[in-house]
Amino acid sequence: MAAFALGWSDADGRPHQGDGGKGVRPAIAMLSAEAVGGTAESALPAAVAVELVHAFSLAHDDIIDHDERRRHREALWKAYGVGPALLTGDALLALAVNQLAGRPEAMTYLSRALIELVNGQTADMAFENRPWRGPNAVTIAEYTEMVAGKTGGLLAAAAAAGVALGGAPELGDLMWETGRDLGVAFQIVDDMLGIWGEPRVTGKPVYSDLRRDKKTFPVLAALAADHPAARELSDLLAEGVSDEDSVHHAARLVEEAGGRAAAQGLAERYVAAAVAVMDEHLPDAADLRALCVSLADRAR
Amino acid sequence: MAAFALGWSDADGRPHQGDGGKGVRPAIAMLSAEAVGGTAESALPAAVAVELVHAFSLAHDDIIDHDERRRHREALWKAYGVGPALLTGDALLALAVNQLAGRPEAMTYLSRALIELVNGQTADMAFENRPWRGPNAVTIAEYTEMVAGKTGGLLAAAAAAGVALGGAPELGDLMWETGRDLGVAFQIVDDMLGIWGEPRVTGKPVYSDLRRDKKTFPVLAALAADHPAARELSDLLAEGVSDEDSVHHAARLVEEAGGRAAAQGLAERYVAAAVAVMDEHLPDAADLRALCVSLADRAR
Numbered sequence: 001m002a003a004f005a006l007g008w009s010d011a012d013g014r015p016h017q018g019d020g021g022k023g024v025r026p027a028i029a030m031l032s033a034e035a036v037g038g039t040a041e042s043a044l045p046a047a048v049a050v051e052l053v054h055a056f057s058l059a060h061d062d063i064i065d066h067d068e069r070r071r072h073r074e075a076l077w078k079a080y081g082v083g084p085a086l087l088t089g090d091a092l093l094a095l096a097v098n099q100l101a102g103r104p105e106a107m108t109y110l111s112r113a114l115i116e117l118v119n120g121q122t123a124d125m126a127f128e129n130r131p132w133r134g135p136n137a138v139t140i141a142e143y144t145e146m147v148a149g150k151t152g153g154l155l156a157a158a159a160a161a162g163v164a165l166g167g168a169p170e171l172g173d174l175m176w177e178t179g180r181d182l183g184v185a186f187q188i189v190d191d192m193l194g195i196w197g198e199p200r201v202t203g204k205p206v207y208s209d210l211r212r213d214k215k216t217f218p219v220l221a222a223l224a225a226d227h228p229a230a231r232e233l234s235d236l237l238a239e240g241v242s243d244e245d246s247v248h249h250a251a252r253l254v255e256e257a258g259g260r261a262a263a264q265g266l267a268e269r270y271v272a273a274a275v276a277v278m279d280e281h282l283p284d285a286a287d288l289r290a291l292c293v294s295l296a297d298r299a300r
Numbered sequence: 301m302a303a304f305a306l307g308w309s310d311a312d313g314r315p316h317q318g319d320g321g322k323g324v325r326p327a328i329a330m331l332s333a334e335a336v337g338g339t340a341e342s343a344l345p346a347a348v349a350v351e352l353v354h355a356f357s358l359a360h361d362d363i364i365d366h367d368e369r370r371r372h373r374e375a376l377w378k379a380y381g382v383g384p385a386l387l388t389g390d391a392l393l394a395l396a397v398n399q400l401a402g403r404p405e406a407m408t409y410l411s412r413a414l415i416e417l418v419n420g421q422t423a424d425m426a427f428e429n430r431p432w433r434g435p436n437a438v439t440i441a442e443y444t445e446m447v448a449g450k451t452g453g454l455l456a457a458a459a460a461a462g463v464a465l466g467g468a469p470e471l472g473d474l475m476w477e478t479g480r481d482l483g484v485a486f487q488i489v490d491d492m493l494g495i496w497g498e499p500r501v502t503g504k505p506v507y508s509d510l511r512r513d514k515k516t517f518p519v520l521a522a523l524a525a526d527h528p529a530a531r532e533l534s535d536l537l538a539e540g541v542s543d544e545d546s547v548h549h550a551a552r553l554v555e556e557a558g559g560r561a562a563a564q565g566l567a568e569r570y571v572a573a574a575v576a577v578m579d580e581h582l583p584d585a586a587d588l589r590a591l592c593v594s595l596a597d598r599a600r
Contacts, residue, residue: 060390064383083364086386087421090360090393094414097397101411102404111401114394121387 001080001088002095005055007071011079019071019203024186024295025050025154029162031288032175035278038166045099046106046161050154052096053110057117057154059089064125065212072203105169106161109176113157120150127215132223132237138215140224144184147217151190152183163282171281178277185270185296188263191216192299195251196260207247213237217266219250222259229256264299271296301380301388302395305355307371311379319371319503324486324595325350325454329462331588332475335578338466345399346406346461350454352396353410357417357454359389364425365512372503405469406461409476413457420450427515432523432537438515440524444484447517451490452483463582471581478577485570485596488563491516492599495551496560507547513537517566519550522559529556564599571596 003009007020026047033043061067062075063082069075077085093114100107123146127138156179160172193202194209195218209216219237223230233253241247254260271292278285278292303309307320326347333343361367362375363382369375377385393414400407423446427438456479460472493502494509495518509516519537523530533553541547554560571592578585578592 091418094418098411101407104402107401111398118391118394
């Protein structure tokens with residue numbers, strides 16, 4: 001089941017050249033090590049750990065969110081049942097912890113990321129039950145805090161553990177903060193792909209965030225705009241978007257009110273801030289920088 | 301939700317003097333530290349960590365096993381739903397890892413326990429779908445291996461991390477093995493309580509293991525006996541025990557065939573072996589020894 005989750009086998013256990021994801025987190029770990037003069041190999045335990053934690057979180061998130069599709073295939077729980085998928089997630093996490101148990105300079109960051117991940121996921125769940133408007137509406141500041149944990153924590157751990165294992169533990173805390181910024185950018189772009197992405201490419205059903213009232217950045221930004229489309233969108237979301245027509249219409253209004261442009265702009269600013277820190281403090285950040293810039297370009 | 305899981309609050313979040321469990325694992329950690337001349341406080345991070353991991357595993361196991369009751373109350377998932385309970389389990393695990401992230405001498409044991417725990421739980425699940433007799437029947441050796449992981453891993457981590465933090469890391473591996481033996485004894489007694497325990501005391505519905513074909517030691521031992529009741533039990537289990545009468549009858553046959561006595565005897569031998577190691581290698585094992593002996597007496 002773990003091999004299925006990682007894209008290495010099909011549901012019957014046969015070897016399978018599946019979509020194992022982009023490998024962004026391990027790439028950040030290894031490029032961060034290289035950026036401080038270490039070898040990519042020096043960060044390998046951290047690279048493996050963050051990818052395993054990512055796989056763990058997908059396995060559990062899909063159960064929590066009732067998402068039936070992941071990476072062009074059935075979600076793990078859909079293929080094997082909730083109990084086995086839950087336990088497989090636990091196994092992936094145990095293996096991740098095992099990678100770094102003897103390396104406190106990296107383990108402390110992984111541990112911090114786990115707590116951030118759970119806090120972020122908890123907030124994400126709670127936000128689904130809060131309204132789009134009115135005094136209890138989710139604010140953009142709350143959104144940013146949520147995604148800095150949910151998505152940023154693990155990117156932060158990858159970057160911080162990467163430099164720590166690469167020979168520059170004194171840069172760990174700085175890279176932690178930088179990784180969180182990258183995570184915010186990364187999630188904003190993911191939010192965009194959830195609305196305007198090609199399901200063929202993303203492997204996820206389109207509009208599922210909108211359908212379930214997920215508080216994503218493009219929608220929050222659109223609602224905050226001073227634009228007629230923002231008011232129409234607000235009314236539409238208050239009614240609830242469930243049928244194909246209304247969800248499609250909502251997506252158009254988000255774009256019309258400027259939500260898409262605001263998202264792209266903010267993601268790029270977060271990446272630029274992260275890249276500036278890297279350029280200033282890391283001896284050789286060229287490859288890491290290129291990766292980070294590419295992350296903001298995925299929804300263009 | 302974590303407070304509910306730990307017995308500190310009711311389902312509405314009000315403070316509650318609930319049943320938080322026996323605290324065996326933290327007691328082993330702290331008494332192990334004292335047994336090598338350390339303070340109980342020196343093992344506190346390990347004590348907290350093993351109790352949190354235990355709470356994590358209960359939260360997830362109850363989802364996997366569809367157990368609706370835990371410690372005289374609703375199970376966590378029953379009170380809050382599967383998704384929130386799953387995430388609460390993850391949070392408890394993240395907090396556990398956080399306790400020891402900077403202490404590799406203890407973290408390595410906790411990490412090993414997590415892997416054993418998942419392996420043991422996986423085997424336990426798989427055994428439910430295997431027959432009681434015939435070539436594919438679960439053997440007593442397989443059972444012992446399974447519980448050494450499922451229950452022994454965390455007791456082993458408590459004992460090993462306890463002596464490591466108490467100032468005797470060189471005794472860690474020895475205490476790991478000893479803790480696994482204790483775990484086997486502990487689980488055999490738990491199996492007995494699942495059949496002959498008072499639901500008022502155990503907080504669990506009686507006979508649930510029997511009903512769901514859990515491969516517990518008393519039943520395996522009874523089936524292995526050369527006794528007419530063993531053959532009757534074998535036929536009864538092959539038919540499946542679901543109604544109140546047949547499950548009650550099965551319990552009687554297990555006792556008649558000697559399964560209860562065999563379980564008590566084996567648990568005591570495992571405890572005796574563990575205690576002998578402690579007496580030989582630990583400077584001051586008196587309190588730890590007393591705790592261990594009491595563990596085997598719970599089902600008398």
